Structures are given as structure tokens and as C-alpha cells.
Amino acid sequence: MAGVDQRGNHAGLVKRLHWDLVGRMAIGMAHEIRNPLTVIKGYLQLQEKRSTCCMGESLDIIFQELHQIEVLVTSIISLANNNAIKRKPEDLNQIIEGIYPAVRRVAVKRGIMTELRLADNLPMMDLNAEEIEQMVLNLAQNGIEAMQASGSLRIGTVCKAGRIILYVQDEGRGISPEQREEIFDPFYSTKASNAGLGLAISLSIAERHQGEIEVASTVGVGSVFKVLFPIGKQ
Known part of the structure; x- marks a missing residue:
């Protein structure tokens, strides 16, 4: 043995x-x-x-x-570059609020509405703000590309069961169970204009912050991506 x-x-x-x-x-x-x-x-x-x-x-x-x-x-x-990153105490809500106007501009061009739902009084977290911004942009872009005009994109935070949850919810075409097993693979994409790196990078960023990503999706209804951070263990 x-x-x-x-x-x-x-x-x-x-x-x-x-x-x-x-x-x-x-x-x-x-x-x-x-x-x-x-x-x-x-x-x-x-x-x-x-x-x-x-x-x-x-x-x-x-x-x-x-x-x-x-x-x-x-x-x-x-x-x-999956090395250790520099982090410092940050307010997750402030990071999201800072990047939200950029998300909204992209959505407006596609005729998509956006909504921000941030929880009150989130505890400070050890984060790399630039990487979190990139992750939010990637997840939002993924949701926007999944929708037709007049759809709605929601970005929010929740504190629940010892975790801080960042979520991005769309009203797009949804993801089949078969696709769900591959969407985080580098260069996997169902869109010819997409390199297929956004979700792979988002997962890498979440894991560098000791977090994980969960996906719930219904074909024809939409998807929600949840990034779960353990409180105090980032």
C-alpha cells in the first residue's frame, strides 16, 4: 500500500x-x-x-x-496565473456598486433591463477587488448574452447560513443538464463569438477566494449563478 x-x-x-x-x-x-x-x-x-x-x-x-x-x-x-492573490478587507456591495454602471451600459445596448438587490450590513471580506469586479462582469455578460431584448438581469447579495452569496440571475434560454457539466471548462461555448473563458475564469476567481459557484437553471426560463463565500475564511 x-x-x-x-x-x-x-x-x-x-x-x-x-x-x-x-x-x-x-x-x-x-x-x-x-x-x-x-x-x-x-x-x-x-x-x-x-x-x-x-x-x-x-x-x-x-x-x-x-x-x-x-x-x-x-x-x-x-x-x-492561478497563484495566491493579494487581498484586503473590502465591502462586497461597494465593489458591485462600482462595476454595476458598466454592466448596465452593456445591457442597455441589448435592450435588457437590470436590477440591483444588495443585502444590508454585509460583513467585510478579504477580497481582491479587481478579480471580484472581473467575476461580476463575466457572470453578467454571460447572462446578458443568454437573453433576448426585454429580458431582465438581477445582481444581488445575501447573507445566509454562514455564507455570503453573490448571485447573478437572468431570464435567458437556460442551460441543459448536459451543458451544465461543461460550462466551466475553458474554451467551452455555445456562441461562435465567445471564446468560452468567462465562466472558467469566474470559477478560478471564486476558488482563489475559498468560494464556490452553484448553478440553478431551467431551459426556457433562465439561470442563476451563485458565488458562495464562507464568512471569515476568505
């Missing part, structure tokens, strides 16, 4: 080293891509100031495509 345990421990160590190497390679490649992108954007911005009306329209399209590449590269770095 001892030999089996040693082989199992060795296999686990090899696997961890493998994924550490993959993570470092992904971060290195992403940085190598992002550096020339920054230079290209700089020259394009200079050209934009000199451009004619027609050229300006073409530049807008180029900037949009560059932005999509930047978002993908940043997402890969965030997913691969």
Missing part, C-alpha cells in the same frame, strides 16, 4: 508540475502577443488623428478586432 501511495503522490506531483509548466507557457505566450499589440494600437491611434473619414471607419473596425484579441489574451493570463 505504501508503494501505491508513493506512486500516487509521484503522479500527482508530476501532474501539478505539468500544469505549472503549461500555465507559465500560456502566460509567456500571452505577454509576447500583448506587447506587439500595444505597439500596433499606438501607431493606429496616431494614424487615426491624421485619417480621413473613410479611413476612420476602417480604423474603428481594426480597433474592435484588436480589443477582442486583448480581451482574449488578458483572459488567458488570468486563467493561467
